[in-house]
Amino acid sequence: MTAEAAATGPHVLRRINVAGVLQALRDSPDLTARVSDLTAATGLSRPAVTRALAHLADAGLVASLGVEPHQAGRPAVRVRFRAEAGHVAGIDIGPHTMALVIADLAGAPQAERRVPIAPAPTGPDLVRILRTELADLAGGAGVPASGLWAVAVGTPGVVDHGRGEVVLAPSIPGWTGLPMLAGLREWLDCPVLLDNDVNLAVLAEQRTGDAAPTLLYVHWGERIGTGLVIDGRPHRGAGSAAGELGFVDLATPIDRTPEPAADGLGAFERLAGAEAIRRLAVESCDASLAAALRSDPDLRPLFQAAADGDPAAPPVVETAAARFARGLAVHLLLVDPGVVVVGGGLAHGGDLLLDAVRRHLEPLVLAPFEMRISGLQENAVVTGAVWMALDHAEKRLATLLG
Amino acid sequence: MTAEAAATGPHVLRRINVAGVLQALRDSPDLTARVSDLTAATGLSRPAVTRALAHLADAGLVASLGVEPHQAGRPAVRVRFRAEAGHVAGIDIGPHTMALVIADLAGAPQAERRVPIAPAPTGPDLVRILRTELADLAGGAGVPASGLWAVAVGTPGVVDHGRGEVVLAPSIPGWTGLPMLAGLREWLDCPVLLDNDVNLAVLAEQRTGDAAPTLLYVHWGERIGTGLVIDGRPHRGAGSAAGELGFVDLATPIDRTPEPAADGLGAFERLAGAEAIRRLAVESCDASLAAALRSDPDLRPLFQAAADGDPAAPPVVETAAARFARGLAVHLLLVDPGVVVVGGGLAHGGDLLLDAVRRHLEPLVLAPFEMRISGLQENAVVTGAVWMALDHAEKRLATLLG
């Protein structure tokens, strides 16, 4: 048995056509359609569509809505995709909060929750919280645990998506190599996927946003990292280590050997990360603003000051934009993604900051690009987790068509 | 008509199965197989395979080889993929030579030729040479012009692969925006594809080499550029401008604005390109070696000197490796390709040079990687062009299965 590339009979044809009808139904507005709509969309004959719908109804994936308002002739029966036939969960394990969303097969959220996490949690702590909250959330939404078709979890750190294991997570003790997924899979009896949070954020931006097939997401906060979607699929790299813009070294002169990092941050993060910008601002701004920035890592006061005409703020914004542009330019030169979405704490800088970045970027790159602020913000990672779980749920859906 | 996603009848099933049988045959060693081999490989029944082979024979894509030596029982008939049913051409338009290869559908070269090009050619010159040489080569190989299913052309510069147009080619006057492809297509009556030479070189490395699905090719010569294959498909970027490692600026201090280039080279090319290395060597090596390097841009004497124990050579090699590592590290951090293949003039440095690069690279990156010298060297681009033409020929092959 080498490839098994070929089909083996008419029943395969039926499966293809049933899948096609289902696809057409799910692509329809409101997830409902008349039989005639489906014949037009699939190119199949009416009897073939009817047969396919009968199969889908047997599998519990479509239901009839009865007759609909009509103009002339016999009223058509509307059929509906039963999105409630299955559910998925997306989970974002962030540094301070855990976000959970349960969505149906159409991706519509059925229940969501944000749980604050006590400082300095350990890996086992997080697993415990996750299990408690997920069970409670699912129960409240009337979704039995067996009704979950797939669960996707996003976490900071380096994640081996293939093996579903956290490879490196400096900020959470006891998180690396934890047999978390095995336990969750056993408990939930469904696939549990794990991925880097930035990878999930890109996915969310790409699916939810303007649907450019290739897109670069840049997390610009204290840490700096990028996620890349190429032709609709996340690019993680051979060792799940792509997107480490934060570790690019633009500071050390070319013929000097870079020093190893002492604080766990990457070279570019030390130059252009939120903490670096904050320190710049504290040094150069007047007393009241400096005091505000000294007490709180949030940079919004800085951007507010710039918007209000404080003369000390613009040079800081300018420097931040210039440095960030130097790093981003490298990525654009190497990958040319066409569309860049910026998220993270610095996204609060808005177009004020982004316009400065664009201005500095323009002479450094060779190809045109678009750049915008993330529209999802703190929901990006959960949303991406839901999308990834949905992608996986397709496989289970396919088995129901036989 | 939105998607037409579904199949529409048993004939589609037949097409799938015929394609599967053909695939199994083409995957067989020597491109030949017995009927029983094909039933095992495809999972189809013997009559189904026989029917499929009859269709393929009608289309001219398979032929019988008669009975074969046997052990016991009735001797089996061997069938053969008729690779000579169609041909493709790959063409590499380099700065000094034009290389042409005509290959059959199996990718086996039927005729090849390298033509020196007089210095400073114009675009129309190149088109004239291409047409003459291609017609002559095809004629000599017994392949009528109408027997070409696809032609792929690789050229330096920025190429819009989608529209098949040279966007930017600083070194060849009258090459940009030339309606070359329209003319060639009309003459040849087959698809003519155009792509950047580095993109084709990667493709060749990926298909010919150890078949890692994701691979980064770095051309390290006077110019520096990279090509990327992700999951078997070339990544060109949204604006066909990916892979411009040569323009990455690692020299300008972070808070200074980079100067626009005066010589057409990129910032990293001015640091680590062949010309920069040569100048370094001329300055620091002793008289005889310096003289050799002054008169000839070829760097092989430098590497020879290093291998022979000349004390002046290692520091130059070391500096070159260190600088190159700094640039390559950026690419590895952002994309994590896993496998890096180095081509171009500096590839003559061999493992002597590459070991130094590996040593400098190791503390700069986060994920493991393999790095090796290109095995194809000056044939990389033509070979890649043949592969790309073959990829396109698949479409025509598919139409023959109906």
Place this chain on the structure above:
DNA sequence: CGTCATTAGTAACGAACCGTTTGATAGTTT
């Protein structure tokens, strides 16, 4: 109020494909 036009759904038929079964064929081995 009845008829007609219009649209939706259903049943029957023929065509195409696949897999299984059965029988014929061409060699080798005993």
Place this chain on the structure above:
DNA sequence: AAACTATCAAACGGTTCGTTACTAATGACG
């Protein structure tokens, strides 16, 4: 020469689709 083995070819039943003809349901109009 007979037995054996693996391959090839033909016939049959099952599944799927598309086409065609027919029935069903509703609004418009006389």
